[in-house]
Amino acid sequence: MKSIKNNIYLALLFLLLFSVAARAQYDPKKICKVEDGNLVFQLDQHWSDSQKSEISRLFDLDSLLLIKVFEGLPIVFVDSITWNVKVIKPGLVEISKMIEPYVKKNNRVDFRMIDNSWINLPVPGIEETAVYGKNSFTLVNAFSYNDGNACFFLPGYPDARSVYISGSMNNWSTMQSPMQRTDTGWLFCSKLLPGRYSYKYIIDGKWTPDPGNKLKENDTYGSHNSIVFCYNHVFKLKGYTDAKTVVVCGSFNNWNEKELKMTRTPEGWELPVFLREGTHAYKFKVDKQWFTDPANPVIRPDGRGNENSFMAIGDTLVFRLNGFTTAKNVMLAGSFNGWNPGELAMQKDSLGWYLSYVLAKGNYEYKFIADGKWMIDPSNPYSTGGGDMENSFLTFQPNHIFELDTFPNARQVIITGSFNSWSTENYRMKKKDGKWIFPIRLNAGKHTYKFIVDGTWMLDPANELWEENEYGTHNSVLWMGP
Amino acid sequence: MKPAPGLFHRCLLLLLFLAVGISFSFVPSSQVGKADDPLIINLSLLPIKNINIVDPEALGDFNSLTIPLKRAGRLLLIEAVIDGETGNLVFDTGATGLVLNKTYFRSHATFDNGSSNGITGSTGNIGCTFAKEIRISDLYYRNIKADMVDLSHIENRRGFKVIGLLGFNMIKSFEIVIDATHNELQLHRIDRKGNRVQPEEVETVQDYTQKINPWRPVLIIKGMVGGKSLNFCLDTGAETNVISSRSPKTVLSTISITRRAGLGGAGQATNEVLFGTMNDFMLDKTPIRDMETIVTNPDALSEVYGVIIDGMLGYNFLVKGIITINLTKKQFGIRYLNQPAS
Numbered sequence: 001m002k003s004i005k006n007n008i009y010l011a012l013l014f015l016l017l018f019s020v021a022a023r024a025q026y027d028p029k030k031i032c033k034v035e036d037g038n039l040v041f042q043l044d045q046h047w048s049d050s051q052k053s054e055i056s057r058l059f060d061l062d063s064l065l066l067i068k069v070f071e072g073l074p075i076v077f078v079d080s081i082t083w084n085v086k087v088i089k090p091g092l093v094e095i096s097k098m099i100e101p102y103v104k105k106n107n108r109v110d111f112r113m114i115d116n117s118w119i120n121l122p123v124p125g126i127e128e129t130a131v132y133g134k135n136s137f138t139l140v141n142a143f144s145y146n147d148g149n150a151c152f153f154l155p156g157y158p159d160a161r162s163v164y165i166s167g168s169m170n171n172w173s174t175m176q177s178p179m180q181r182t183d184t185g186w187l188f189c190s191k192l193l194p195g196r197y198s199y200k201y202i203i204d205g206k207w208t209p210d211p212g213n214k215l216k217e218n219d220t221y222g223s224h225n226s227i228v229f230c231y232n233h234v235f236k237l238k239g240y241t242d243a244k245t246v247v248v249c250g251s252f253n254n255w256n257e258k259e260l261k262m263t264r265t266p267e268g269w270e271l272p273v274f275l276r277e278g279t280h281a282y283k284f285k286v287d288k289q290w291f292t293d294p295a296n297p298v299i300r301p302d303g304r305g306n307e308n309s310f311m312a313i314g315d316t317l318v319f320r321l322n323g324f325t326t327a328k329n330v331m332l333a334g335s336f337n338g339w340n341p342g343e344l345a346m347q348k349d350s351l352g353w354y355l356s357y358v359l360a361k362g363n364y365e366y367k368f369i370a371d372g373k374w375m376i377d378p379s380n381p382y383s384t385g386g387g388d389m390e391n392s393f394l395t396f397q398p399n400h401i402f403e404l405d406t407f408p409n410a411r412q413v414i415i416t417g418s419f420n421s422w423s424t425e426n427y428r429m430k431k432k433d434g435k436w437i438f439p440i441r442l443n444a445g446k447h448t449y450k451f452i453v454d455g456t457w458m459l460d461p462a463n464e465l466w467e468e469n470e471y472g473t474h475n476s477v478l479w480m481g482p
Numbered sequence: 483m484k485p486a487p488g489l490f491h492r493c494l495l496l497l498l499f500l501a502v503g504i505s506f507s508f509v510p511s512s513q514v515g516k517a518d519d520p521l522i523i524n525l526s527l528l529p530i531k532n533i534n535i536v537d538p539e540a541l542g543d544f545n546s547l548t549i550p551l552k553r554a555g556r557l558l559l560i561e562a563v564i565d566g567e568t569g570n571l572v573f574d575t576g577a578t579g580l581v582l583n584k585t586y587f588r589s590h591a592t593f594d595n596g597s598s599n600g601i602t603g604s605t606g607n608i609g610c611t612f613a614k615e616i617r618i619s620d621l622y623y624r625n626i627k628a629d630m631v632d633l634s635h636i637e638n639r640r641g642f643k644v645i646g647l648l649g650f651n652m653i654k655s656f657e658i659v660i661d662a663t664h665n666e667l668q669l670h671r672i673d674r675k676g677n678r679v680q681p682e683e684v685e686t687v688q689d690y691t692q693k694i695n696p697w698r699p700v701l702i703i704k705g706m707v708g709g710k711s712l713n714f715c716l717d718t719g720a721e722t723n724v725i726s727s728r729s730p731k732t733v734l735s736t737i738s739i740t741r742r743a744g745l746g747g748a749g750q751a752t753n754e755v756l757f758g759t760m761n762d763f764m765l766d767k768t769p770i771r772d773m774e775t776i777v778t779n780p781d782a783l784s785e786v787y788g789v790i791i792d793g794m795l796g797y798n799f800l801v802k803g804i805i806t807i808n809l810t811k812k813q814f815g816i817r818y819l820n821q822p823a824s
Contacts, residue, residue, distance in 0.1 A: 029738045029740055032739035032742070033737075033739060034756065058742070059742040060743050061742075166550070174619070175563070204548055205549055205619065205666060446643065465586065467632060477634075
């Protein structure tokens with residue numbers, strides 16, 4: 001009996017080892033080769049489903065092929081391709097086919113550029129998403145920012161022929177922003193909006209991080225970019241001059257208590273920072289005690305028995321719905337609050353309903369909810385979608401206006417492009433003074449677009465920049481600066 | 483009837499003269515090779531325009547100039563102002579001269595110049611124009627002939643404004659130093675012997691040098707793969723290396739294929755693209771390992787360069803060292819960033 005048990009254990013062990021050995025042969029780097037103009041794969045029937053799925057994905061092989069090649073036929077025809085099959089041993093086959101003859105292209109194909117997913121391309125900058133920040137310069141006069149005017153100073157380099165600053169503030173131009181030579185170094189001043197900027201100096205053609213700045217990011221090419229914040233807020237706390245440390249923390253830095261230490265002043269404590277547009281909760285921590293901001297009357301409960309100070313950065317927009325005076329309540333919901341229907345209650349006045357709300361610059365969709373009934377804003381001519389899916393469209397502080405003045409009698413004009421995924425329903429233009437307009441907030445960079453006039457696609461006749469597209473027609477081209 | 487010996491010799495001389503004359507009218511004499519010369523120019527693909535009889539004159543008050551390179555993915559970009567239009571030129575030694583992106587120069591007068599090879603990613607008939615002024619840092623050119631093609635596919639994939647390509651002829655009068663790791667392109671003026679007008683204080687020592695033919699329309703480097711000597715085009719506009727799928731078995735057996743895909747737009751026939759790693763590339767006796775490469779049909783390579791080559795060395799090769807090209811000295815050199823194991 002014992003001997004039978006031992007044999008069973010041995011058999012199981014053998015099966016396990018065999019299984020491991022079979023699986024161990026799986027190496028996607030070794031299954032494909034090119035030989036005499038033929039593409040050759042060695043395929044193993046013992047691979048797991050996930051391994052087969054990976055092979056199918058990596059090598060663009062039909063999953064049906066991975067089944068049919070083990071049916072014992074010398075030729076397999078799948079997905080319009082004929083594969084020759086050679087059995088090496090049971091469960092292991094070699095399949096081959098001629099590499100496809102080269103198809104001469106008419107245009108737009110350049111195989112010197114490879115698929116983005118095949119290579120590790122650098123991650124784009126995070127200027128747009130930076131929530132907060134403070135500077136960390138080792139040199140006092142390396143950077144200053146007053147009244148929207150930013151000044152960068154690089155000491156030394158008296159023998160340099162030229163020094164430029166290049167960064168996200170000038171779209172990494174290497175020629176646009178020369179620094180001025182001074183007695184002690186090189187200076188560049190320019191108007192900049194509050195925000196986070198990455199930059200480098202170019203000293204006689206050589207990229208150089210700012211030696212006076214400790215704040216940096218990996219440039220993904222083996223070096224680093226310097227980082228600077230142009231401030232838009234100063235946290236101030238009067239008094240507490242005997243305290244050892246005062247820290248400000250809030251929703252913007254996930255209530256990190258060690259990060260934003262305030263600086264002692266004759267009147268108390270302060271800390272200039274950059275804060276992204278929006279509403280932020282915050283508190284001061286004086287040594288070990290927490291305080292709301294005594295200079296800020298906006299205090300709200302945090303839901304756990306405590307209170308926080310609240311502040312808003314950015315401009316305020318007043319949403320208004322006239323009439324509906326008999327409604328019990330009117331709510332506002334939109335893309336700016338995740339379409340939460342229970343959050344933004346509007347206030348009643350003699351004209352109807354209103355709500356003041358701080359918004360970052362951008363494009364938004366929204367609706368009112370009057371006594372539970374969703375409705376578009378009757379005073380807003382811009383909307384997207386149709387039927388029940390129609391929403392009011394709002395651009396807060398637009399940076400571009402699309403205009404078309406050649407079709408005043410058209411029934412409908414739609415603007416469509418790379419910025420709205422070429423939607424053919426959204427972004428209906430409004431007729432004003434005989435021309436069609438659509439104000440919008442566009443990101444920095446390239447945008448391609450067309451107008452759809454009563455169903456007919458057309459280039460922007462007022463824009464001389466256009467390019468060919470993959471459909472053999474053309475798109476208008478628009479570049480937006482940083 | 484037997485021709486008179488004098489007439490026979492005269493005919494022979496005339497034929498020889500015609501043959502040599504025709505050869506000179508298309509390619510420099512050094513390029514006229516045997517029928518089995520792997521670098522025979524494919525005249526059906528290479529328009530005469532791509533052979534610059536007179537190289538563009540590079541102007542500017544400098545003896546040595548360092549141009550900062552920008553990166554867009556694996557492309558190397560050079561900021562330029564061309565006839566008032568500011569943007570980026572792709573630094574592209576795989577192109578022969580200056581190529582302008584149609585999108586930004588439609589107002590320029592154009593003339594038909596026959597069909598192009600595929601070096602710009604476009605084939606078929608293309609137009610030509612003249613750029614009045616090109617300014618790059620302290621370097622400038624005047625009245626330069628340029629091809630006009632649509633380069634929107636590069637622009638849209640990499641997100642940078644691309645106003646054109648800066649091809650090899652534009653800078654080949656200099657000693658060229660490409661330091662892709664530090665994003666620098668150095669141009670040094672040289673004398674008739676190829677020596678720098680302003681010598682370096684401490685001369686850079688090359689780890690390896692190779693004689694190159696200065697008369698080719700593109701820069702050809704000899705490299706060894708799997709023990710076979712192959713001709714590669716040094717192409718700074720290529721995001722990865724490329725090797726011909728018709729290479730000998732010993733060559734292809736050193737390449738691990740890790741991806742396969744079709745390449746083509748909607749409704750188009752696709753080209754099969756194989757992607758892998760070149761494990762056994764050598765210049766002389768120094769192995770350079772782990773370079774990503776595409777394996778492609780040799781017809782595609784011919785279409786791109788107009789010459790028959792075995793592959794191209796792109797970004798993956800450029801980042802292995804600091805590369806120096808001096809056509810007057812007929813020399814290619816490399817200083818490895820990390821000395822490869824021998």
